[in-house]
Amino acid sequence: MDNHVVIKAEGLTKKFGDFTATDHISFEVHRGEIFGFLGANGAGKTTAMRMLCGLSRPSEGNAIVAGFDVKDHYEDVKRHIGYMSQKFSLYDDLTVEENLKLFGGIYGMPRKKVAEMITALLKDLGFESERKTMVRSLPLGWKQKLAFSLSIFHEPQIVFLDEPTGGVDPVTRRQFWELIYKAADRGITVFVTTHYMDEAEYCDRVSIMVDGKIRALDTPDNLKKQFGGESMYDVFYALARGAKRGD
Amino acid sequence: MSIISVKDLVKTYNKGRTKAVDNLSFDVERGEIFGLIGPDGAGKTSIFRMLTTLILADSGTATIDGMDVVKDFKKIRQHIGYMPGQFSLYQDMTVEENLAFFATVFNTTIEENYHLVKDIYEQIKPFKDRRSGKLSGGMKQKLALCCALIHAPLVLFLDEPTTGVDPVSRKEFWEMLQKLKHDFKLTIIVSTPYMDEAVQCDRIALIQNGRFLTIDSPDGIIDKYRETLWAIRSNQMHRLLNDLRQTPGVLTASGFGETHHVTVDPSVLTQESLKNSLAALGHTEIEVTAIRPTIEDCFMDLQS
Numbered sequence: 001m002d003n004h005v006v007i008k009a010e011g012l013t014k015k016f017g018d019f020t021a022t023d024h025i026s027f028e029v030h031r032g033e034i035f036g037f038l039g040a041n042g043a044g045k046t047t048a049m050r051m052l053c054g055l056s057r058p059s060e061g062n063a064i065v066a067g068f069d070v071k072d073h074y075e076d077v078k079r080h081i082g083y084m085s086q087k088f089s090l091y092d093d094l095t096v097e098e099n100l101k102l103f104g105g106i107y108g109m110p111r112k113k114v115a116e117m118i119t120a121l122l123k124d125l126g127f128e129s130e131r132k133t134m135v136r137s138l139p140l141g142w143k144q145k146l147a148f149s150l151s152i153f154h155e156p157q158i159v160f161l162d163e164p165t166g167g168v169d170p171v172t173r174r175q176f177w178e179l180i181y182k183a184a185d186r187g188i189t190v191f192v193t194t195h196y197m198d199e200a201e202y203c204d205r206v207s208i209m210v211d212g213k214i215r216a217l218d219t220p221d222n223l224k225k226q227f228g229g230e231s232m233y234d235v236f237y238a239l240a241r242g243a244k245r246g247d
Numbered sequence: 248m249s250i251i252s253v254k255d256l257v258k259t260y261n262k263g264r265t266k267a268v269d270n271l272s273f274d275v276e277r278g279e280i281f282g283l284i285g286p287d288g289a290g291k292t293s294i295f296r297m298l299t300t301l302i303l304a305d306s307g308t309a310t311i312d313g314m315d316v317v318k319d320f321k322k323i324r325q326h327i328g329y330m331p332g333q334f335s336l337y338q339d340m341t342v343e344e345n346l347a348f349f350a351t352v353f354n355t356t357i358e359e360n361y362h363l364v365k366d367i368y369e370q371i372k373p374f375k376d377r378r379s380g381k382l383s384g385g386m387k388q389k390l391a392l393c394c395a396l397i398h399a400p401l402v403l404f405l406d407e408p409t410t411g412v413d414p415v416s417r418k419e420f421w422e423m424l425q426k427l428k429h430d431f432k433l434t435i436i437v438s439t440p441y442m443d444e445a446v447q448c449d450r451i452a453l454i455q456n457g458r459f460l461t462i463d464s465p466d467g468i469i470d471k472y473r474e475t476l477w478a479i480r481s482n483q484m485h486r487l488l489n490d491l492r493q494t495p496g497v498l499t500a501s502g503f504g505e506t507h508h509v510t511v512d513p514s515v516l517t518q519e520s521l522k523n524s525l526a527a528l529g530h531t532e533i534e535v536t537a538i539r540p541t542i543e544d545c546f547m548d549l550q551s
Contacts, residue, residue: 039413040413040415040416041383041384041385041411041412041413041416042383042384042385086411139288140286140287140288141286163411166410166411166440167286167287167410167440168286168287168440169285169286169455169546169550170442170501170543170546170547170550171501171547171550171551172286174501174502177502181485195411195412195413195414195417197414197504198502198503198504198505199504200504201502201504201505202502202504220505230505231504231505232504232505233414236413236414236415237414237415237418240413240414240415241415243415245383
């Protein structure tokens with residue numbers, strides 16, 4: 001982690017009619033940082049994340065992501081970030097290799113480089129024997145690890161992970177976090193949402209959204225001191241209990 | 248007699264190539280909360296669908312209050328409540344219309360069984376004229392629970408009711424279930440991928456790849472854990488994990504939020520000797536504590 005700012009949100013706001021889903025949020029994320037983006041259901045996390053990924057335009061305010069502003073240069077934002085959600089990640093009816101080639105192609109990476117990177121990646125994950133395997137027949141845990149590797153395959157500055165470990169077994173969940181650490185060590189910024197409070201402890205800093213606003217943002221240790229809790233669950237509970245909105 | 252009795256249940260897909268449920272047997276007692284706990288793809292939903300008579304087993308038998316899930320499927324459907332993982336109410340009907348519809352289908356009225364849903368329904372009553380598709384996730388969940396209860400079922404089947412739900416709302420949902428169990432002696436069978444919810448159940452089955460790792464009360468499972476387990480922290484948590492794995496006598500080391508959980512060979516390592524070797528590696532603020540395992544520790548132990 002260093003002091004280089006890769007995400008800078010200033011008064012970022014999204015309104016749907018008279019409902020303010022994301023309400024003037026401002027924060028910075030540094031290069032190589034693992035940033036946990038927490039909040040109760042309906043707090044406005046998904047809306048904020050969609051704006052940061054260039055998928056929806058702010059009603060007010062702006063954010064600079066990977067050097068481009070999300071209001072006017074959202075296409076550039078999309079090219080320079082990675083994204084992985086729990087629901088959609090890979091094409092089930094393509095092989096492991098075909099999925100990787102497809103994403104390499106979409107991001108305009110040279111074919112030769114893609115081929116080299118696929119070999120290196122499969123070796124790194126211990127997936128060499130699965131190169132020609134249809135993704136649908138992989139165990140769920142493997143799919144999630146592959147999906148994460150795919151989301152950073154084009155070497156983005158930032159990767160957005162939306163509940164990446166939902167529903168995976170305890171061992172795979174931990175292996176997944178080791179992949180996150182590795183990516184962060186390589187300088188990739190990780191922006192992650194989760195409902196597992198133990199995972200919040202693994203983040204460098206955590207923000208907690210309540211009713212559209214960021215109510216707390218600090219390191220897990222400092223948040224625990226500030227809110228007098230023993231764990232991030234206590235902190236989350238203290239903040240989110242008073243939430244007025246559900247999703 | 249157990250209210251649910253399952254014997255040698257098997258379910259395969261893809262012409263037998265995928266074994267979703269692999270020869271499972273279990274009983275659920277009257278008035279208990281029974282949890283099926285395991286990751287996605289473990290077979291939880293297939294079990295629910297067989298017990299709620301929506302799909303047929305390849306082999307094996309299951310009964311609910313003495314009724315067979317194949318022969319007596321029509322009768323069973325009158326006596327169970329089922330909340331599937333996906334929101335399955337009529338989105339273009341209002342809250343009140345949905346509840347009235349489900350009551351009518353089961354030949355009853357909202358008034359007749361209102362006592363069962365009162366606590367939950369009052370929370371969404373202010374929105375009774377809103378179309379159910381326009382409700383928030385939390386309100387949809389409450390309405391779905393009301394619709395599953397309105398015909399006073401013998402057993403309530405809840406398939407992953409808390410998946411994707413934040414920790415505060417999860418806690419509130421479990422409080423509703425505990426109250427249903429307490430007030431009406433309702434039998435509830437519930438599935439979840441969240442290991443921390445195990446303690447809310449009277450008995451649980453830990454499930455993976457279509458097989459049970461174990462079935463018992465949460466405390467019973469924890470009591471059977473045989474490893475020596477320590478919680479460890481230092482000033483450099485990430486490095487600590489790798490250093491622990493390199494330490495002779497450490498069998499496994501896994502992140503558990505604010506501490507790492509480590510299983511050790513006590514004939515090789517003492518807490519003092521571990522502290523010393525970590526200090527020699529440059530760690531400070533080292534804390535090592537013997538702990539009682541969580542269900543997640545047990546799951547990981549049984550999984551390996």
